[in-house]
Amino acid sequence: MTSHASTPFQLTASERELLPSDEDVAQYAAHGWYLSKKLLTDEETETLEAASENFYAGHRDRTLPRHPPKIAYWEPDQGPVQRHNDYIHYEDDTIGRILRKPLIGAVAARLAQADEIRVFQSTMIYKPPRPGEQSNIVPWHFDRHYWSTCSSEDMLTAFIPFHDCDEELGTITMVDGSHRWKETGGNDETSLHFAERERAQLDQMLQENADFNNAELRKIPMNIPRGHMSFHHCRTYHGSGANVADRPRRAISLHLQDGPNHYQNFWRSDGEQVAYNHDVLVRRTASGVPDYSDPEFCPVLWRS
Template sequence: MLPSEEDVKLYAERGWYLSEKLLTDEETEALTQASERFYAGQRDRALPVRPDRLADWTPADGEVQRNSDYIHYQDEVIARILRKPIVGAVAARLAKASEIRVFQATLIYKPPIVEEASNIVSWHFDKFFWPTCSSDRMLTAFIPFHECTEESGTIEMVNGSHLWPKRHGAERPAGDPADRAREYLLNGDADRNGAVVEKVPVHIPRGHMTFHHCHLYHGSGLNRSAHPRRAVSLHLQDETNEYRHHTLSTGRQQPYKHDSLVRTTAAGLPDYTDPEICPVLWPVPGGATPATG
């Protein structure tokens, strides 16, 4: 079930990979049931503090796109499935890493409401939101709980955009409708790079998942199906990643939401190896090392 050498080469060229079937039907059903219990208020562990900019949907928010951060910490059933060794092993091979740790995990639910604008996820690359991370080999596993199609608002990749020398992460004209704003950023960055934009909506069979590079532009559209689109975005870090200072042009330090949650190093800095928030997925403690190819 690991990526072949050709798969790893293709990942380096286009910036994403569609896996083999890594989860059983029983596991994806367990994810669905656990997510429903979570939405009903069940928590196996509460976060020790509430960080700034936490995505934390509650029923009072209504039928918008639901985003719930740190699901790997708060729900044991979901955490156990996300920690399945093959998930970390695939990531290690793609990133050519000797270790893969969780960075963050967000539970996502797109309601089956065609006109719901919050279902549109504008083009972005994940590293833009992780300015305090030192590694450029980080990657994300997008893990739907069911077959995920263009009709349901599957993830869309922009082939090769992780190699663009110039990129911006979150610019868009104020007040633009979500569908127009979604295109603005990508088109502007493509112009700056002289790139031909190749957008690929990925059809993901049940139990399969995608992995994408932290610099790859991606997004998703409306859910036009009759069922909610359920998934987890599992953000992953390699062994080299550590906290680094990031200062805005205003001179203000820009933290990540982790920085108030994780333990600190001997130097007093946020520790992105904290096993409670950022557990190791691969290699399995006491197990074999991955074939990184």
């Protein structure tokens, strides 16, 4: 794969007008989420949808050298469930090129107050129009739980629908201000991905943490116009409901890391060492640990 280190990190005057204002940055810091201005053109969202259909039909510009044991990777034989495909920015050049748009990185940099933003992971998601499909319901969780091998507390995620996205389609929903809560649980279960835990357990954990923080459980559905996207802090609780519309919900979850983020060892209480999917893919640092700045898998989106 070609390195993207030579990308010019520049914005046009019209793109600079799309950056979060000081008030927006303060709102993100207070509430843990941000709904952007229109960052993608209609042509770009059309291209994303067409490329996604090509991908589902079998197109790959490259494939991962190996599949990590916990990768989310829908194949047609899995049927009409909610589809998740990790590393879409790596396997599909058309989609990857749009996701590397410097404007997206610049918005994230403003929100995280960082000098550099890199891709951490990207997952393409297809939520079929099946109201009773249980896989469509994403339980309450926050991303930092399964990024325990990351050193940063400032990572964030952009949720990028390819179309207007509302509650009928099962849009992403934020728990307002939850990124500022203190946690009640320990490291063992919380370091597991939400797909490895029971939905009832996650619902209970959310309520317990709200009670512990004497906080109101204020759930904010993100009604996202086409070309816009939502951003949320790595500790913001979020989830999504059923798709009760007559059409699929198509989106990409683009996980982003700030420049200082690096690998850190993390063990559970039973001595098991936690691993992230990257750990069997990315290059090694001079000290022999996974390099989360590997440009093959974690390209730079923005550098100021």
